[in-house]
Amino acid sequence: MKKFGLVLVTVFMTVALLAACGGGNGGNNGGNAVNNGGDAANAGNGGGNAGSENAGGNANAAEGGDISGTITFLTNRTDMIDKEYVDYAKRFKEKYPNADVKFEAVTDLDKTTKIRIASGEFPDVVLVPTLPNSDLPKYFAPLDDLGLNERIYFKDYKSFEGKVYGISAGGSTTGIVYNKKAFADAGVTAVPKTLDEFYAAAEKLKAKGIVPLASNFKDQWTLYPWASEVPSSIAGNANLNNERVNSDTPYTLDNPYGQAMTIIRTMYEKGYLEPDVNSTNWEQSKKDIASGKFAMYLLGNWVIPQVIESGTTSDNVGFFPMPYDNSGKVNVALAPDWGYGVNKDSKNLATAKAFVKWMVEESGFDDFAGFIPVLKDKEAKVAQLSEFNSFSPNYIEAVSDTPETTEVVNKAQIVKEALVQEFVLAKDPQQILDKYNKQWAKAKKAVLK
Known part of the structure; x- marks a missing residue:
């Protein structure tokens, strides 16, 4: 997905888009974002x-x-x-x-x-x-x-x-795309609404021999939500990405970026991702989600038609907001x-x-x-958007990064997906954050004189 900040969607736009989301039934094959x-x-x-x-x-x-x-x-x-x-x-x-x-x-x-x-x-x-x-x-x-x-x-x-x-x-919103039969086979009888419930569902899937979450780790681009949409949703902040220019240390373990990346790190440590994250394959993963070998993606609604086309039926594919904490409430990004x-x-x-x-x-x-x-x-x-909206997510609309933010990012040579990879695999994730903060601070000083 592209780089953007987020603003609360106006009432008019929210109503109009949610009405649009509710109609229809199933798509075809999408690309992404992000993405392929x-x-x-x-x-x-x-x-x-x-x-x-x-x-x-x-x-x-x-x-x-x-x-x-x-x-x-x-x-x-x-x-x-x-x-x-x-x-x-x-x-x-x-x-x-x-x-x-x-x-x-x-x-x-x-x-x-x-x-x-x-x-x-x-x-x-x-x-x-x-x-x-x-x-x-x-x-x-x-x-x-x-x-x-x-x-x-x-x-x-x-x-x-x-x-x-x-x-x-x-436009697209990011959430958990899942194989309903895989959930049923593993005894997951209700869609997770909290982070603890999400981890519990993943444990049941793993016990059944089903890979809980397809990260496509090696492909890298698929990791974008963990460094953009999920942090912005956690913050509920209109300008989280752009506000990085106000700090020399935008990445910390206890802020939205660290919280989001800690979720996927936890998934990795508990064995809830692919057995070998360094040999993943994007095209194959769609077939594996369709067959139920893998259970979930964290990606945009654009991937739903691709999963269906890869070998399953529309009514076997579901979509729900990613529960990033235990509050039972979620913000979700609406992005171009x-x-x-x-x-x-x-x-x-x-x-x-x-x-x-x-x-x-x-x-x-x-x-x-x-x-x-x-x-x-x-x-x-896309019929699955009706299920997604049944969880009453709070939509926030994406806007472009400011020129200042873009210039600092480019000067620092920060690739957000690479940050996620390093954070997940590091023995000490704090060292990774320190490394990226150092790059950020140096670039910021050069750009924002």
Whole structure:
């Protein structure tokens, strides 16, 4: 999942989204987030020069002006190559006969996209990486001319000085995705509502020979919730990530970051993760969750369709908020997924913009990926969100990190998932926190003079 702070969702937005979450029944396969999962679909090749706001940057980009030429979309959805993306390319061409779209998939999306951008040449359409929003105009074309601004959630997610440079592929919330039959086979008769109940359920699953939680530890990106969503939920803090700039020691054992990472460390120490966390496999884990060999993920709702497609039925997959303490109450993050961005120097700018609009309005990717739709007037089709909302979680809405936070993180070279890995495996986790705090303080001093 991308980097963000959190703010309490307004009453209007909460009601609207929860209504949307309640509808529908089951999705397909999603990517992320975070992730190989939960992320959007395509990516581009392209580059080129031609123009910025005038080169097809008006409403004709969405209505069929000079929509021609070939564009490339860079995506992290490796699972959709030669499958769903073939259909997307065909359908897009049916609408725009003079246009073609190609798809390029990579596993390390954020890093790869940044490298491509730094090289001066990157695809026509990408999923915007973790750059300060103030840098977006340097590389991306404004998307305000697509007529979507008033129809979407997270409009300010990838915006700068009133212009939109990225449109989220969809929204997601993080929780425990679980195999219901695995729970029943292990004698777990009720969904855990407290942390102690969660550990007790994991112990029953382990005793039955079922791996309680699939961490995908080796893949690293899947660990993002333990360093972002869970800490923010524990804090119930609108700006936990951004408030790190107010401290030289943002990571402590007794603050939300330490509390969250201690949960997964405890799971590791008790044998509730995979037998060998250094040889995990993301694609295989989806099959193992589907079969009941593994019982749970801590990931976004985007992964639900992927589990179903990997070999089970929708009614065998459940979803509940992660109980991070024993209060019985939970905050959960409502976060945008990757945002579609258009290379401002694309040789086929109008076509690239038309593709973004088509992805949002017509592709069906949000349903396929199990997202909460970014379009306000569209209902979600993931039935499991109804179960999730039955626990009455308190939603908080994600916003982007401030430029200052992003600059300090980049200067400190902190990869939050790597922090989780080191914290879990260390003999003394305090030493890991000391190490990262030292990096943070040094970077902060250099950046915030």
